[in-house]
Amino acid sequence: MIVTHRTVIVETDTTMAAAIATACPEGTSVVARVDAAFAQPAGSGDDVTLALVIGPSIDLDAALTATERLRRDDPRTAVILICRRLDTSTLAAALRAGVHEVLSQHALADLAHAISHAHATRSRVKRADDVPVPRRARVTTVFAAKGGVGKTTVSTSLASSLAARGEKTALVDLDVAFGDVAVTLNLFPARDISDAAMVGDSLDLTTLESMLTVHASGLKVLAAPHEPGRSELITPESVTRVIELLAATYDHVLVDTPPALDERVLAAIDTSDLALLVATLDVPALKNLRAALDTLTLIGVSPERQRVLLNRADAEVGVSLADVPAALGRPVSAILPSSRDVPGAVNRGEVLVTANPRHPFSVAIARIATDLSRADDIEFPAISTPPVAGALLRDRLRVGPWRRAAATSTAGAA
Ligand SMILES: Nc1ncnc2c1ncn2[C@@H]1O[C@H](COP(=O)(O)OP(=O)(O)OP(=O)(O)O)[C@@H](O)[C@H]1O
Numbered sequence: 001m002i003v004t005h006r007t008v009i010v011e012t013d014t015t016m017a018a019a020i021a022t023a024c025p026e027g028t029s030v031v032a033r034v035d036a037a038f039a040q041p042a043g044s045g046d047d048v049t050l051a052l053v054i055g056p057s058i059d060l061d062a063a064l065t066a067t068e069r070l071r072r073d074d075p076r077t078a079v080i081l082i083c084r085r086l087d088t089s090t091l092a093a094a095l096r097a098g099v100h101e102v103l104s105q106h107a108l109a110d111l112a113h114a115i116s117h118a119h120a121t122r123s124r125v126k127r128a129d130d131v132p133v134p135r136r137a138r139v140t141t142v143f144a145a146k147g148g149v150g151k152t153t154v155s156t157s158l159a160s161s162l163a164a165r166g167e168k169t170a171l172v173d174l175d176v177a178f179g180d181v182a183v184t185l186n187l188f189p190a191r192d193i194s195d196a197a198m199v200g201d202s203l204d205l206t207t208l209e210s211m212l213t214v215h216a217s218g219l220k221v222l223a224a225p226h227e228p229g230r231s232e233l234i235t236p237e238s239v240t241r242v243i244e245l246l247a248a249t250y251d252h253v254l255v256d257t258p259p260a261l262d263e264r265v266l267a268a269i270d271t272s273d274l275a276l277l278v279a280t281l282d283v284p285a286l287k288n289l290r291a292a293l294d295t296l297t298l299i300g301v302s303p304e305r306q307r308v309l310l311n312r313a314d315a316e317v318g319v320s321l322a323d324v325p326a327a328l329g330r331p332v333s334a335i336l337p338s339s340r341d342v343p344g345a346v347n348r349g350e351v352l353v354t355a356n357p358r359h360p361f362s363v364a365i366a367r368i369a370t371d372l373s374r375a376d377d378i379e380f381p382a383i384s385t386p387p388v389a390g391a392l393l394r395d396r397l398r399v400g401p402w403r404r405a406a407a408t409s410t411a412g413a414a
Pocket residue numbers: 144146147148149150151152153154175257258259311312336337338339340341342343346361414
């Protein structure tokens with residue numbers, strides 16, 4: 001939904017109107033009567049917030065009566081009253097009537113801020129006929145309990161693969177301290193997730209879209225902050241807002257994460273349909289994966305929303321793939337082969353899945369992308385498990401769930 005901000009000055013004295021106009025946004029119109037402000041064209045079908053700046057020549061009673069009516073009939077209009085002299089009785093009457101802000105005609109320097117604040121607050125007011133926006137996207141957070149197992153490789157490859165087949169796809173880099181989605185995709189973002197977080201509650205899709213960077217595959221990326229210091233701006237609430245805005249219009253939203261279950265990652269997982277947990281075939285990665293799966297279940301992410309992906313599953317590292325499901329107590333949903341062509345493509349500024357779609361790694365990614373694109377519930381084939389070996393590995397992986405505080409304190413550690 002595009003929100004248009006209109007500003008109208010109501011003032012009969014042309015000199016005063018011109019003085020007020022200097023502090024108003026471009027396109028502001030001037031009318032002589034309060035009623036005339038509502039006859040202005042609203043813009044075809046757009047959602048409009050209106051800031052009505054009522055000048056000192058307008059009769060105070062008429063201004064306050066109009067404000068009271070607006071508060072009742074059109075809560076997306078804000079009145080800013082400019083008085084010759086600011087006294088307490090005028091101020092009290094204005095606030096009672098619902099005036100957004102009262103300024104003296106000698107304090108016009110504060111007007112620009114008052115107008116932008118009026119629009120920002122009015123944008124958040126729901127119209128009576130507003131209906132909740134239905135979610136369109138399948139939202140998938142790619143997570144791992146250990147660094148370097150391939151989260152960014154999986155999220156960038158899957159997202160590019162979906163975008164290249166024409167699915168409207170967005171990828172959010174939530175590794176706010178050390179995010180490398182942009183560098184992996186050879187992108188140079190002008191804006192990033194910290195800019196989106198800074199807008200706060202009034203962030204809308206149009207503003208958010210202007211902060212995305214487009215990849216050659218058609219994928220749109222919301223990059224991690226260029227400066228790690230800006231990561232503090234990104235609250236769990238801003239993460240939820242970003243994902244929900246994208247989920248309303250995209251087919252797929254993917255989220256890449258740091259190797260820690262911090263509050264932002266939890267907010268992303270809460271807002272996601274699926275948590276795709278990545279691990280490699282080594283005991284520490286599997287032990288941490290098992291703890292992460294238990295923790296997610298404990299905090300209310302049902303096992304149906306959890307998927308296990310084994311990366312580099314053909315690597316000869318002593319743990320057999322067949323042992324893993326019993327050890328985890330969970331089926332393995334997907335596997336990816338190991339290939340030096342994966343980092344090789346990144347080093348050339350390419351994405352393997354689009355540069356070489358027939359590569360075994362690309363074929364495996366395409367299969368997962370197809371599963372993600374299905375409208376119904378995803379049913380990845382489970383890998384069968386020889387019970388004896390599985391039981392041995394399971395004993396080695398016996399751990400308690402991650403403690404949330406401990407996990408949070410490791411935020412950003414890569
Ligand atoms: N299937 C694969 N075959 C070969 N190399 C791979 C594969 N998957 C990932 N890699 C390589 O492993 C390294 C780590 O991968 P990646 O950056 O995706 O991990 P990560 O989990 O995102 O790491 P971090 O926790 O630091 O964010 C990269 O150099 C990547 O190219």
